[in-house]
Structure formats: structure tokens, C-alpha cells
Amino acid sequence: MSRRTRAQQFVSGMSDASTPEHRPLLRGGGRYLDDIGPAGALELAFVRSPWPHARIRWIDAGAARGAPGVEAVVAGADLAGAVAPIRPEMATGGSALFRATDWHPVARETVRYAGEIVAVVAARDRYLAEDAAALVEVDYEPLPVVADARSASGEDAPRLHEHAPGNVLFRTEWSFGEGERERFERAPIRVRLTCRHPRVSGMPMEGSGAVAAYDRTNGTLEFFSSTQVPHILRDGLARSLGIAAGRIRVVAPDVGGGFGPKMQLLPEEVAAAALAVRLGRPVKWVQDRMEHLQSAFHSRDATVEAEAAAEADGRLVGLRASARSDVGAYSSFPLGCSLDPQTAGVALPGPYRLPYYHYAGVAVATNRFPTGAYRGVGFPLGTLVIEGLMSRIARAAGLDPAEVRRRNLLRPEELPHESPGGAVYDSGDYPALLGSALDRAPYDGWQDEQRRLAGGAGAGARRRLGIGVSFVVESTGMNRAIYRKRGMAHVPAFDSAVLRIDPEGGVETFVSTPSQGQSHAASFRRLAGGALGVPEEAVRVVLGDTAVTPYGSGTFASRSMVSGGGAVLLAAAKMREKLRAVAAARWEVDPEEVRFAVRVGAGGVERVDGGVLAENGDEPPWLGIAELAHLAHAPFLPLPAGVEPGLEVHAAYDPPGAPVSCAAHVALVEVDGRTGGARVLRYVVAEDCGPIVNPAAVDGQIRGAVAQGIGCALLESVDYDDGGQHRSATLMDYLVPSVGDVPEIDIVHMETPSPFTESGIKGMGESGIIGAPAAVVNAVVDALGADPAELELPLTPERIVALAGATAARPGS
Numbered sequence: 001m002s003r004r005t006r007a008q009q010f011v012s013g014m015s016d017a018s019t020p021e022h023r024p025l026l027r028g029g030g031r032y033l034d035d036i037g038p039a040g041a042l043e044l045a046f047v048r049s050p051w052p053h054a055r056i057r058w059i060d061a062g063a064a065r066g067a068p069g070v071e072a073v074v075a076g077a078d079l080a081g082a083v084a085p086i087r088p089e090m091a092t093g094g095s096a097l098f099r100a101t102d103w104h105p106v107a108r109e110t111v112r113y114a115g116e117i118v119a120v121v122a123a124r125d126r127y128l129a130e131d132a133a134a135l136v137e138v139d140y141e142p143l144p145v146v147a148d149a150r151s152a153s154g155e156d157a158p159r160l161h162e163h164a165p166g167n168v169l170f171r172t173e174w175s176f177g178e179g180e181r182e183r184f185e186r187a188p189i190r191v192r193l194t195c196r197h198p199r200v201s202g203m204p205m206e207g208s209g210a211v212a213a214y215d216r217t218n219g220t221l222e223f224f225s226s227t228q229v230p231h232i233l234r235d236g237l238a239r240s241l242g243i244a245a246g247r248i249r250v251v252a253p254d255v256g257g258g259f260g261p262k263m264q265l266l267p268e269e270v271a272a273a274a275l276a277v278r279l280g281r282p283v284k285w286v287q288d289r290m291e292h293l294q295s296a297f298h299s300r301d302a303t304v305e306a307e308a309a310a311e312a313d314g315r316l317v318g319l320r321a322s323a324r325s326d327v328g329a330y331s332s333f334p335l336g337c338s339l340d341p342q343t344a345g346v347a348l349p350g351p352y353r354l355p356y357y358h359y360a361g362v363a364v365a366t367n368r369f370p371t372g373a374y375r376g377v378g379f380p381l382g383t384l385v386i387e388g389l390m391s392r393i394a395r396a397a398g399l400d401p402a403e404v405r406r407r408n409l410l411r412p413e414e415l416p417h418e419s420p421g422g423a424v425y426d427s428g429d430y431p432a433l434l435g436s437a438l439d440r441a442p443y444d445g446w447q448d449e450q451r452r453l454a455g456g457a458g459a460g461a462r463r464r465l466g467i468g469v470s471f472v473v474e475s476t477g478m479n480r481a482i483y484r485k486r487g488m489a490h491v492p493a494f495d496s497a498v499l500r501i502d503p504e505g506g507v508e509t510f511v512s513t514p515s516q517g518q519s520h521a522a523s524f525r526r527l528a529g530g531a532l533g534v535p536e537e538a539v540r541v542v543l544g545d546t547a548v549t550p551y552g553s554g555t556f557a558s559r560s561m562v563s564g565g566g567a568v569l570l571a572a573a574k575m576r577e578k579l580r581a582v583a584a585a586r587w588e589v590d591p592e593e594v595r596f597a598v599r600v601g602a603g604g605v606e607r608v609d610g611g612v613l614a615e616n617g618d619e620p621p622w623l624g625i626a627e628l629a630h631l632a633h634a635p636f637l638p639l640p641a642g643v644e645p646g647l648e649v650h651a652a653y654d655p656p657g658a659p660v661s662c663a664a665h666v667a668l669v670e671v672d673g674r675t676g677g678a679r680v681l682r683y684v685v686a687e688d689c690g691p692i693v694n695p696a697a698v699d700g701q702i703r704g705a706v707a708q709g710i711g712c713a714l715l716e717s718v719d720y721d722d723g724g725q726h727r728s729a730t731l732m733d734y735l736v737p738s739v740g741d742v743p744e745i746d747i748v749h750m751e752t753p754s755p756f757t758e759s760g761i762k763g764m765g766e767s768g769i770i771g772a773p774a775a776v777v778n779a780v781v782d783a784l785g786a787d788p789a790e791l792e793l794p795l796t797p798e799r800i801v802a803l804a805g806a807t808a809a810r811p812g813s
Helices: 003-013 019-026 126-133 178-186 230-241 267-279 289-295 339-347 379-397 401-408 430-440 443-454 480-486 520-532 560-587 625-633 695-714 767-784 797-809
Strands: 042-048 054-060 070-075 117-123 137-142 168-176 189-201 209-215 220-225 248-251 283-286 298-310 316-326 356-364 463-475 495-501 507-511 539-543 594-600 608-614 622-624 648-653 660-672 678-688 745-750 790-792
Touching (some): 019 520, 042 126, 042 267, 117 267, 168 339, 178 356, 189 379, 189 695, 209 267, 220 267, 230 248, 298 379, 339 356, 339 379, 379 401, 379 463, 379 767, 401 463, 430 443, 430 463, 430 678, 430 745, 443 463, 495 625, 507 560, 520 539, 560 648, 608 625, 622 625, 660 767, 678 695, 695 767
Parallel strands (some): 042 283, 316 356, 507 539
Antiparallel strands (some): 070 117, 168 356, 209 283, 298 316, 463 660, 594 608, 608 622, 660 678
């Protein structure tokens, strides 16, 4: 299929609900951060340390200050007393340990990673600023380097932060089912797996950036950012700048992708805001791709050592695992450094019945850029490990990989179920979902094809087919109780919506979860329109502006439809009650005698009409929303006590529990055992994310996330050398999947409502990237007939050739 045809199919295949949001963007009508340029704005360039660990002796910016177009050069010492360091805190308890770090947006005395900012140049344009930045002279005293997590805890390892012995910034440990431990130790099947997931980077089409303007007259800061979390960003700027949050307005315009890195507070953002305040002029910075690869928040970079035990029939007895995460030089705001080691421990038990579980996770500091959120956080790593272990158990027990999963999957009647990892699995039919994916493939047909190829000669000796299976459970829309348990003090963990009906009956909704291209506005229109009985196109949605949207967490961790959508539905319920009260006042009856209803047009006319119906007579009176809006705003209708005039309601939603989506992934991969080439030929996902609000958006999320997961499995790695130097500065060094690397992805849906949320909605933005690495890696291993106890991603051709060679040399191969 040609690229042009695929693009045409994408546009024509979008649901009507998503089209109004996408059409301006597809036609170049979007307004992204780089389109914003206040009059007289200065552009910024950053002077970055070439050393991964060094003491700053002196900085000479004289030549830069005299360069053409330069208005200011600011070093860390210039901001002392005016800008506080980025310092996320955690509330830990039990066996958990956390050590906070101070990350100065512009380094003052010591740099701890290559690329750390040591000075900022503000000039009339970016070109002049970059030229002047090259003139800044800095004298460094190099210090010993902690290059990676393996060397961080050595006896001779330098300490990056004096208060952190062993460079440990976070540690957690917990157990489940201690009474089953002896059974675990005596189990007839014991398999081990050590898995190293590389450091990776989310790759949105648009990088980060900031436009800041400070009004000295009233002491207010206006800050544009391509952020996922406007209110959390505002909170972080307020903490660093000492400005009241109410005096800071954060606006997220159209945003070209997020994927997690844009939910952390960047030092460049703080520096831009500080210079706007200091200079009294607007400033602008737009991240280029090299800056993004070096100094946008990385993720993963962890090694898990795990051991699973099972009975002879393949039924799990227990799992013991430890994870070591390289979190870079500092903790990032707002999540801190605990994110990956915590969530990997939650993910490791998977969807399986697990009598015994022990987990220990640690985050260590190194001379690398700090880590933060990236789609799926620790869940891809946890899933990779448990699914690799399940395949090893299948081989040890002489079972088909799908069958060993069937025997261990939780059944519908066992849900809700509290996993040993701490998540509560609310609803679903895991065995049926796995069956749906296997049937769609079809799994038996793929196995037949695999056997035919293996039985051939010639090219078949090199070309091998492998089948990989994985099963995903994804905690979504996590609530305040979960973030409280994790100790993450800077995440509100609720979201809000304001719903307003104007005097003419027009509907507006303002929601705290902004969009980065996921069709939020279309989905919120559908929710609000359906709840009020008004056409979707008549609902105006406003997102991403702290001056007008209510306070909330923002968009991350598959929460927008759960938390933001739940707030919209709660607000709509409140609005229906208010409309009933207005109608009851108009008819002079008790509100219990009227009800809100939605009428569907008769005679095949596609029309809905929301309003209030009186519960009396054969032809009860009816008041539509436009009439009710007029009555609520005009002064002529006396309203009863407790009913405010106008039609505006606010709802804040903290989901009672975190709904858990689930998915089964099946991949067919072709491997060339001689060259190490691997190609994903076919891919099936069976997804259950509860009631689907916007089908086109859901399928787009799945396909995009699977593509990212294929990249993690086969291509992507942010590399540093032994001296702590970053080696992945361009897209020639950091490989991402292209259209030729991703097959057509076949999707099957189930829709099991959650008992925890409004309308049973579940999130689903991350399941593709959680399940794809495990499915692809299992398929490669299957193709080679391997049974490795150690795996390191990505599975590059060199690693695949080595794995094939080790398999061929194994006795009995």
C-alpha cells in the first residue's frame, strides 16, 4: 500500500467525532509553541557542560556579552537567591527510602551530567544566541565519573551527592504470601531471567519549549509550554521562582506529542521563566532534536534479575525479583526518582495467579541525564520479564507458550483481585481475551507456517519464523490513594471539569487534562453531548490553559478519559440536576416530579434533544435545554433557595479505584540467523479497555504504542560511553521505527466496564508499548529455538547473531 493511500485511509477513516479536532492540524492550521512569538521576544541558547562530572572554577562571559544582538548572559551565580533548585519530595514509609536532590536549573558549583546548563544567553534571535554561547569560556575541574548503575555502588565509586551513600536515591522492598515461600524453594521447575532494558527516549514530533513573559506592573507571569501538565508545571514554576501560583498562567497550545517526557519540569523552562522575570522582556526557547536526545527526560535504563517457580504442570508457585534503575544525576519533578523501580514491581506479577512474591527495587544516581516518565514507565520492563519467564516455564514443562498462560491467568470470577504487586484488577475475562488474539492471528495457522519453513531447505536454514505471546495488565487513571501510597507528593491525582450553558443554550466544558494529539476535545464533546442530549458539534471544549480550566493533574498514565472524562460526566450529572430544579421552579412542582430525558428524533431523523420532562399526564410538558438556559439566566423566574442563577457547575473527580485495562499480544517475527535481521511480519492485539468513547482514537493509540514497543525491542537505545559521554545525539545514532518496520496491526476489542469509574471507562494509552517488547522478544527467542537466561535490549543484529550462536553451541541443539 502506498504512503499516499495510507494517509488517505487515515483521514477518511477518522470518526466524525475526531474530525473537527484533526482537520485544522492536518491542513497546517495548528498553533504550536514555535508559532508563538511575542513582540520584542529574546531567544535563548544554553551553554552546556562537556564534562559529565566537574567542578566549575570560573566562567568568563565577556566576549559573549559583547557579541551582536546579545541582551544578557546569565550564569548560575547570577540566579542565586532568585531561583530555588528543582527538588521533588517524597513521603516514604515502611521499608522505603528516599533521598532528595537539588537540581539547579543553571549549575552553580558542580555539573553532574554532560549537557548540564552552566549559562544562558538571551539575544535577538536564536542564531545570534547560539553564536554568543560558543564564546562563553568555562574552566572545569574534572571529577571522577559514575558511568552506569553497575559501578554506582562499588566500594570505590565516587559519591555524586554527599548525603547518598552508594549513590542510592530510592529503595523499596515488599513481600506477599510468605507462607508459600518454602513451596517456592521446593518447586520442581525453577527458571531465572536477567533482563536489561536500555535507556530510551520518547520521540514526539515536536520537542519541548517555552515562551515566557513577565508583567512587572502586576507581577504576573504568562508561560506557554508544550507541556502535558499545565497545573503541575505552574506549581513547579511557583516553587522555583517564589511567585504565587495564582500569578502564573500556563498555556499549552497545540502540542505535537508528549509520551511522558513533557510531564516533567525542565531546567530550561525554569531558566526561561527566570530570565523573563529578570529582564522584564518576553523570552523564547524551542528545543532542537539534539537537545531533545541529550536533555529531554530519558526512561527505563534498568536491570531486573528474576526467578520464577512452578509446579510440573506449569502452574506458578512464586516469583522473586530485584530491579536496579539508573535514574541519572537528579530526581525529576513531580514524580521523583522512584517511578521505574516502583512500577516495575507493580507490573511483574502480571495477570497471573501468584501465591508467593518478593520484590526489591533500587534507584541509583549516575552521571547521566535524569530519567522521568515515558509511556508505560516500569510496566514494559515488568511485562518483558514475567512474559519471558512464562515462556521459559513452558519450555521446562513441555507446554505450548499459550497453554501455560491459560493455566495461570486469573479467571473472571476471581476479579476484583489484589495483585501481589499492589494493583487491584477490577474486571475482564483474561482467558477469553487471550483466545480472541490467538483466534484472530490465527495462532495454529502461524505454527503450521513455522513448521513448514523449519522443515524446508536452502533459504529456510537461515530464515526462521518465531511466534511471541504476551499479556498486559495496565493500571490507568490512578487515584489519590495510589499516589499517596507511592509517596508522590506533587501529583494532585484528581482532575476537574467546569460545564457551562450560556443563555442561548450553548454548551462549554473546561477540562484539566490537555491534549497532545489524542483527540481529547472530540472525546469530551462526545461525553458531554451524550450526557446532556445535545449534538456533539454544539459542545465547545477548552483545554490547556490554567487561567480558565479548573485545577487538575493533566495528561499522563492513561488517565484522561478516566479522570478528566469522569469529571465531565460528574459535571453533566450536576447540570442535569440543576436543569431539573429550574424546570420544577417553572412548573411550580417538586423536583422529584420531573426528570431529565433525552429524546431521539422520530422518522429516522438523526437528532437528539435533551431537556426536562414532567412526570404527569399522557402528554407531559417538556422544556428543552435552550428554554431552560433562558429561564436560568433571565431575572423573571424566581428560583428556590439553594438554586443559584445561571448554569455553571464544577466537578472534581478522584476515581474510587484505578481501572485496569488488559490486552493480549501475538507477534509473528522473521529472523535471519546469519545476519541477525529481525522483521515483524504480523501483529495482533486483543484489547479490553472498557466502554470505548472514541474508536478511531483508541485504535490510533494502540497502533502508535505498538510501534514504539517494536522500537524498544529491536532498535532504540540512548547510549553513554564509559566516561559518561552521551553518544546518541542524532537520529542516525538513536534509531526509531519507520513505516517499513511496523506491520499492519490487527486489533480485536472487548469492552468490560470497570466497577470503579463513571460509565465503566478505563484508560488505554500505554498497553501497546507495554506488551509489544515482550511479544517481539519472545518471538525472536522462539525463532532461534533459544532459552536464554540473560537478555539485553534492543535485540540488535549483533545480539541476535550471538544468541543464535549460543543456541547452536548448546548441547542437544
